[in-house]
Amino acid sequence: MAKVLVTGATGRSGGHVISSLVGRGHEVHGLYRSAPGANSAVIWHQVDLSQPEALAPILDNCDAVIHLAAELRDQRVMDAVNVEATRRLVALSEERGIRYFGHASSIVIYGSPRTRLVDEQTPRLDPSAPMTKQYYAEPYMLDYARTKAAGEAAIEALAPRMTVDFYRPGVVTEDADLLNAGNWSKARKTFAAYRRNQFITAFDTAAAITHLMERGLSVSPAPRKTIEAYNIVDDDGGTYRSLLANAYRATGDDRFKVSLDVPVLLDMGKDFARYRNPGIRFPLGMLKLSGTKLRAAGFVFPVGINRAIDAAIARLGSKTG
Numbered sequence: 001m002a003k004v005l006v007t008g009a010t011g012r013s014g015g016h017v018i019s020s021l022v023g024r025g026h027e028v029h030g031l032y033r034s035a036p037g038a039n040s041a042v043i044w045h046q047v048d049l050s051q052p053e054a055l056a057p058i059l060d061n062c063d064a065v066i067h068l069a070a071e072l073r074d075q076r077v078m079d080a081v082n083v084e085a086t087r088r089l090v091a092l093s094e095e096r097g098i099r100y101f102g103h104a105s106s107i108v109i110y111g112s113p114r115t116r117l118v119d120e121q122t123p124r125l126d127p128s129a130p131m132t133k134q135y136y137a138e139p140y141m142l143d144y145a146r147t148k149a150a151g152e153a154a155i156e157a158l159a160p161r162m163t164v165d166f167y168r169p170g171v172v173t174e175d176a177d178l179l180n181a182g183n184w185s186k187a188r189k190t191f192a193a194y195r196r197n198q199f200i201t202a203f204d205t206a207a208a209i210t211h212l213m214e215r216g217l218s219v220s221p222a223p224r225k226t227i228e229a230y231n232i233v234d235d236d237g238g239t240y241r242s243l244l245a246n247a248y249r250a251t252g253d254d255r256f257k258v259s260l261d262v263p264v265l266l267d268m269g270k271d272f273a274r275y276r277n278p279g280i281r282f283p284l285g286m287l288k289l290s291g292t293k294l295r296a297a298g299f300v301f302p303v304g305i306n307r308a309i310d311a312a313i314a315r316l317g318s319k320t321g
Contacts, residue, residue, distance in 0.1 A: 008068030016206035059096040082147035087154040100216040108145040111135035112281040119290040166229040182255035193241040193261040195285025233289040
């Protein structure tokens with residue numbers, strides 16, 4: 001059993017991760033800023049991550065840190081939270097003898113790459129270069145991706161001697177949200193139905209993080225003293241077209257009917273007209289995200305996205321039947 005400190009423990013992903021850790025018998029310490037979480041098996045600590053030094057007494061007796069806390073929406077504080085607080089927390093963790101540090105990055109650090117197949121060797125975004133030239137996304141996502149890439153770079157610059165894993169999850173999705181594409185507008189379905197959904201269930205994501213932490217702590221006699229990145233993705237997932245078609249067949253609900261969708265080249269032409277970028281870049285929905293490295297590390301999905309989608313469709317079908 002390990003003693004694990006989890007930042008961002010009261011967030012949506014944090015709730016699943018602490019449940020997974022507790023279920024595996026680990027002693028979990030969770031951080032909160034305003035109010036503790038509801039999981040009574042967790043030892044809760046009120047700490048502001050802008051002052052990570054306040055964590056020193058807690059870290060003294062911990063084996064591992066899983067750093068999930070991040071700022072997604074507020075562009076004014078993204079650098080302070082996603083980069084500087086992360087850098088300081090890693091430095092403090094190493095100073096206090098932490099053996100394993102897991103950092104929740106994101107699949108967005110690849111931006112819009114020049115190849116459709118994306119594995120951990122695919123170049124990440126350059127935080128010092130214009131984001132609009134590297135990533136086809138909304139403005140707030142550009143800053144989020146930039147700070148996530150900068151956070152990884154900041155950790156690498158520290159050259160920590162403990163075991164460090166970067167988690168790069170795809171689109172982490174709750175069961176209740178798997179069929180939300182049925183509520184899209186006709187225009188959105190027309191332009192996005194052919195794209196890959198890139199879903200991974202929140203339960204599977206938490207299980208993968210727990211597996212990687214346990215694997216990292218099992219290294220003997222000393223940490224591997226390297227940084228490894230893992231795409232936490234379920235590459236068995238399919239397209240929105242397939243998801244919508246399966247839901248329509250099972251329920252007959254017109255929300256899931258797609259009368260027309262555009263070809264890939266037309267969609268790419270739309271992006272070229274919008275961003276005026278030379279060369280070809282592929283947005284998230286066109287990518288084939290590889291989870292080969294995660295599976296090679298011994299991880300087996302306890303649920304799997306296709307089974308989760310089938311279950312969601314079956315539940316809906318039972319209500320409408």
